[in-house]
Amino acid sequence: MDSTSSSAYHRHRRKDKVVVIMGATGTGKSKLSVDLATLFPFSEIINSDKMQVYRGLDITTNKIPIEERLGVPHHLLGEVDPVNGEFTPSDFRSRGGSIISDITSRRKLPLVVGGSNSFIHALLVDQFDTESDVFDGSSSTSISSELRYNCCFLWVDVSFPVLSDYLSKRVEDMLDLGMVDELAEFYDPEAKDLEDDSAHRTGLRKAIGVPEFDRYFRKYPPARGLLSAAMVEGTDPKGEDNHLRKGAYEEAVTAIKDNTCQLVKRQIGKIFKLKRSGWDLRRIDATEAFRAAVTSESGGSNKKRWSEIWERQVVEPSVKIVKRFLKE
Template sequence: MATGPTSAGPRRKDKLLVIMGATGAGKSRLSLDLASRFPFFEIVNSDKIQLYRGLDITTNKLPLPERLGVPHHLLGEFDPLDGDFTPADFRAVAGQVVSGITNRRKVPMLVGGSNSFIHAMVAERFEPGSNVFEPGFDASVSAELRYNCCFLWVDVSMAVLTEYLSKRVDEMLDSGMFDELAEFCDPDGQDKHDPAAVPTGLRKAIGVPEFTRYFKKYPQSKRDEDDDRERRGAYEEAVRVIKDNTCQLAKRQIGKILRLRGGGWDLRRLDATDAFRAVVAMSTPENDGGERWSEIWERQVVEPSAKIVKRFLEE
């Protein structure tokens, strides 16, 4: 009776779904859309700022009630006072998480915009300290991966994404981002709220450096009606810089994604431009109440993604 092969064959690689894209492009939404269709997925965060505990609004973490019961890993789990996460650290920690998920016969879904972390996680050979995205770096991106990966790239035209990111910053401020940053940057607060006492992780979150400068000049504990006009101007300037820096981040992220694709990574591009154009139009007077953005998103992003994922899982 045959008992199986007598010599070990090539190692069968675990499957890993990877959702990539610039900041604000809808990665988290797509991850939940797919998890609702394929309930054996568990999500692993690959956003280097969202790893840290704190500043949930500023870092745009998905609130617990909005996770729809889908397990999320490495999302706000680490104390920023413990030090910075490097790509090598992420490779080790996320690798353990992925192994745990696959051992439970679930499928891991890596979701986030930190492409240096994604590269460190999935590249078969990774050299700590190296940066394949650094301008002039000699090493090419390797197409040899340690997992059987399916890459979904949610893309939005830069012109439309810029409009949306501006709208999103305003919404985050309306949701309490300013008060959150005021507490974090309070010079009279506890050390844990002093940005200077926090390693670079959370201090690098867009919003922190811009409003740190604002609060140094206009502490919340000292209100003076005489400087209200200057204070308002400084506030508006901080918001403008936040929006500019967010757009610059998106451009850098897209550049890294293109470098990975140029290195042989099979990225399946999903164009979400029409859906985001509809989102932006919702807040404009000329919006004629046409097709809802969620219907466009479903048709142009979710359905094609679900077909790709279904084939990937059946392979």
């Protein structure tokens, strides 16, 4: 089939339906995907977060825990061995496309979920140029609105000030869950010369939290890969140089929070670029739910209020959009 015939075929063939849940980091995409998958039980989830595809650092990359997946099948979530090098947008297009074909062949609905817009773009566009980064300001290549699937886009959005407060709280929660011990086990002192050069970091070494705490571990190497919370934070009265250690720890935590917010800004910029290019993104405003989440405590009335707002303002409109999409 020549290129002209191939192009005509792709334009007129019946396209598989795919639901895409996108948005900045921390906006509840994983939760919404499971909520929808339980309401549309013929669904399977394909992760499109470029750090969560790798095996390892489950806390640091904020992978949804198994118990919160509620039995919904997840694909490309912690499946890629980081020792095999970078998992590129081209790799994601190939693997993701095969998974979508398998899911649709079984008459099920693929839910593509994640914040890595370069992965989403690579997977969905009809013609993908592996040599061009359409999100790079210096690129002359425009973003195409010609997609190889029939897509329903749900853009979960939260106002930046509210999301920033929530992400700060989330970092603290991740630390409480053991993120520092996880990073201490991952720490590679042999790679220390590369950590400040982002161009040389690959795979999981790009994950926010890794370079920030690698700088800490260079000053205060972890003993046998693990550190007690008291020693990390410099609160152990028997520890040496506690004041400096605590300062270095707080510097790493602050850097993680700042870099996460910078990531959010970049992600939002890419989403707006996709929307301006003709992608039909349906914005779901989750701001009020996250405003309640920032002040919620386990078992408290605010937690119940958060759940109610999430259901009313995020889940219900998303369900209506997906139902209409599936009936088309």
